[in-house]
Amino acid sequence: MDFTSDNAAGVAPEILAALARVNAGTERSYGDDAVTARLCQRFSELFEREVAVYPVVTGTAANALALAALTPPHGAVMCHELAHVHVDECGAPEMFSGGAKLVPLPGAAAKVDPAALEAALTALPAGVVHHVQPAALTLTQSTELGTVYMPDEIRALVEIARRRALRVHMDGARFANALATLALSPAEATWKAGIDIMSFGATKNGALAAEAVIVFDPALARDLAFRRKRAGHLLSKMRFVSAQLESYLDNDLWLRLAAHANAMARQLAKGFAAMPDATLCVEPQANEVFVRLRTTAIARLRKGGARFYPWPMPGDDEQARTIRLVTSFQSQPSEIDAFLALAAG
Amino acid sequence: MDFTSDNAAGVAPEILAALARVNAGTERSYGDDAVTARLCQRFSELFEREVAVYPVVTGTAANALALAALTPPHGAVMCHELAHVHVDECGAPEMFSGGAKLVPLPGAAAKVDPAALEAALTALPAGVVHHVQPAALTLTQSTELGTVYMPDEIRALVEIARRRALRVHMDGARFANALATLALSPAEATWKAGIDIMSFGATKNGALAAEAVIVFDPALARDLAFRRKRAGHLLSKMRFVSAQLESYLDNDLWLRLAAHANAMARQLAKGFAAMPDATLCVEPQANEVFVRLRTTAIARLRKGGARFYPWPMPGDDEQARTIRLVTSFQSQPSEIDAFLALAAG
Amino acid sequence: MDFTSDNAAGVAPEILAALARVNAGTERSYGDDAVTARLCQRFSELFEREVAVYPVVTGTAANALALAALTPPHGAVMCHELAHVHVDECGAPEMFSGGAKLVPLPGAAAKVDPAALEAALTALPAGVVHHVQPAALTLTQSTELGTVYMPDEIRALVEIARRRALRVHMDGARFANALATLALSPAEATWKAGIDIMSFGATKNGALAAEAVIVFDPALARDLAFRRKRAGHLLSKMRFVSAQLESYLDNDLWLRLAAHANAMARQLAKGFAAMPDATLCVEPQANEVFVRLRTTAIARLRKGGARFYPWPMPGDDEQARTIRLVTSFQSQPSEIDAFLALAAG
């Protein structure tokens, strides 16, 4: 019963097998290999347009590289106040961009509030030399609270962003989990809704260490190869990263793994909905569940060996506190049942 | 017959097996796992002292993090003019240090010349605000020309560095190859000779993507955890990097793999020594051979399917040019023989 | 009737005269001159302790250098959400620190709220590698709303900061205006209340272009000389900056100029207090007045040639809006009277 993070899970067997498969013989290094070439073609097909693909090994690297491609040092990145790039990456976007500023915005369910975005842009007028200049908007899909932006929500934000010539980034560390919920093609969920560049995550959903910066607008891609190398993120034996991503896409493995994780989260949510002393913070749409439980229940869960993080939320008190539960491709229905039983007492 | 780079090789079977071995169940993420804990202990034993260990996935990351730990933004890093950090990392040390300057120094056989180091330090006097301030010396072991610093050579350079309070870094991307040649313990080859921090490489010698910053002076380690995270080099599923390194050290795998690669280089060198039209640039002490061949021989080798890089050197002309040959743990004696036969014509 | 900014004023005659006075003959350049030496001694006397002094030409430079001396690239600077360093310096602290993050905090009257500071520090726990690490607190004295921190208010914030080992910076762009209000010595208003380093402003109060970073804790001063040079802020003919500051301190010129500007602001405030349709946002304690006037009055003022900036505030509506009025050492009582008469209609 480990619900600390989808990062705590291991590697999907299909992906581990792919590593062995590409190991034979020598290969060109630094991404000039056949596997990476195939992968780029594959992503272009998946997204129904020519895309530039930069595989890396962490979501932080993908996000920081992508945002740095959009934002000059005197620029600003508009983001939700809970955004991983702002809260959990120890200033990586600041480092990669040469010191740009992240502007945290409020919004229910971890989604950027359009009015808050407008207000923040107004407060940083274009061309006024005293203020950092908004250059990018970043949206997390699925969000830090396990919710999912609908295409119309994205379009509304993109429209505001476009009026000020901002480019739009999607942090897709859990993109598969969002897509498994939305009835949309990858293209519809991204560039057709106005996304210019994305971090396409795989690690949290069964890869060993594999993410990719996907660039929908080729003009943005020019410097990325240099930025990646300079940041130490161009792997010499790149074929082993690309092979993970290739295997991840094969036979819709990524969507199947995500659908399973999402189903496990729904099973948890359903259980809590039926539990008198449990309150879901938000209806889960991906693989994360935020629930307020009585502290006695939390103590019982910990004693029973369950692992998870406390997640302080407004409304918590001495009697009841919020915890975060993250399911993964490895989560088992029996684990969910056992957890719910313990929580119910 | 692929001698382009040891990066072109795959992963040693023992290391690939280790990935599968640590895959069972969930684990704490971001390096708080049991494998990483074991690895740190293991490195302390290997180096016969308490060391701090920061696994990463590229040599560029290891070097840039280590140098940034030593060098303020207004600092200077003294290095050989052929040093990988200066020539081949697209400015990574500059990025990670916040804009420090690398000062390239001459020296035979790709080893920093002590007199050149002294002269360069004199030209950048301490406390003079107009000049960047020398803060670190970096030495590559084995060097970019496949030679190896003897402990006395290191000590002589360290002594000069110490007089100006510089810290000393070793770029050990091919440390195993150096150690397989030197009859020394890891401790003797590093901190006992004055090294403060090193990049301990494994990728070029059989790992998938695994290097480690090893810190001999704990005072230098303080900020490294933050620097690594901020650079996107803290992997969430770190156990899979640590497992590579653990397996690499098990049963002296690293030294056996390196000894094999070195033997293959010696076999090449021996062959060239017996070939009238071939001239070794320098006697190989690790797994790289630099040899000047007649252009007709080079053409014959390429036509025969051999792969390698041209390596322009002073003394090359229309008739004869220098090429670089890198052997790896995968190189086969039969490949060497075939290559030599083709070269001989 | 120019109330746009104290920056719009010229140079006090005493200070202009000082430039001519130090112009005779040659002098050592880059701050090794006799005027600068005298100035450093002078500041030590003024602050009743040995201080390190780094004259520069802008407040932005002083602030960015001071904060960079306190904050590593992975650090965070806690500040009020209206702080000049956060809002009006185009990311200078981010540039000089190598990408640190500014954490904007709420607080009435432009003063950091202690509870908000505590909460923000709790959200960025020490040693957790995912989060930037709070390293500095910066306080503006007088504040961006023309209010003044009382020593007890500073001490309370310093105490919270100290528990997390933060260093404390004072942005004293209008320090003279604060001091002219507080019945305190410079020492009491700064290091005796817990300030480690300050930006000592003169430009807004009668200098041509002269500020100084004053370092109360010598340990912080070490790298500042290099940082200043590297940022292009070490003037070759430094004597002309130091002479401005020396003249500024002579015969309490700085306090006299500030007292005059403050008196002009009080005269404005007194006039508005007697005006039925005017509402002061906050009682002015320095040389800035924020007042909500009917839009008809604002239009009448503009038509009458008065110059000032709109300053949107919560509570503004179609009928009444807030404007900012800044007085300076050059403001004349007759200007104030004329402005008030126009406003009254």
Next chain:
Amino acid sequence: MDFTSDNAAGVAPEILAALARVNAGTERSYGDDAVTARLCQRFSELFEREVAVYPVVTGTAANALALAALTPPHGAVMCHELAHVHVDECGAPEMFSGGAKLVPLPGAAAKVDPAALEAALTALPAGVVHHVQPAALTLTQSTELGTVYMPDEIRALVEIARRRALRVHMDGARFANALATLALSPAEATWKAGIDIMSFGATKNGALAAEAVIVFDPALARDLAFRRKRAGHLLSKMRFVSAQLESYLDNDLWLRLAAHANAMARQLAKGFAAMPDATLCVEPQANEVFVRLRTTAIARLRKGGARFYPWPMPGDDEQARTIRLVTSFQSQPSEIDAFLALAAG
């Protein structure tokens, strides 16, 4: 007899007077003032084309801002190995560019050798991700050895640079001294010879603290306003910097001051030419003289109160050493005579 630097001189009376002249009344701050507007127009006339003008207070700031406008963080700036930007600015170009690399090149008389430039560019091939990418060439006019590039020399270097799409910067800290020697218009000496951007110096030639980045290619100017602000180099009372430059250009003051300084250098050189034990390193073309004198003569000069810097050069020995003598607009013929008499013994 102070020949340490033209920085040791004071301010020309005409320029000091201009400060007082623009002091009346209030003015728009941060460069929106009438003086600055006039100055920009004036520079466009001077250079016979529309130029963008960014006044700053140091040559280091001008150089670092200009180079940062040309060079991405992964870029390289080609420069002479004696270039002030490389040797004497404590890494300012690295800071402002976000970590670009300066590539020092040899060349007689402190002028970049065209063959060395070509070779260095070849060693950093375009598009190869491992290497920093050459983006700018910077030339110092007059040079660090007091020599002057002829337009043909500049054109030859520009042509090489253009083939690799490099932009070309001129460090004109002593541009007036160069122009006073060349029989050329400012336009001919700069953009007509291929210069894209320049640092136009005034401080060394009679200003208090005034330089300007002059941008000949408007496309390069876009971000400079933000870069200047962010670096703390946008002065609030900018009119006082612009007034210095305006006065500097009025009635050819700048050329008259420089012509005088140059004449003083020629008088020194003429004296040394007639002195048996003195050897000029290079024929002075601006206001710097490098001469090798017997150490006995040097001792005599010091004893006589002369001030100057030693300037170690190849060929110096125990008997004779090189010194640098810099003349300024303030140097007097009688000082030169006295110095020469002392040197002759």
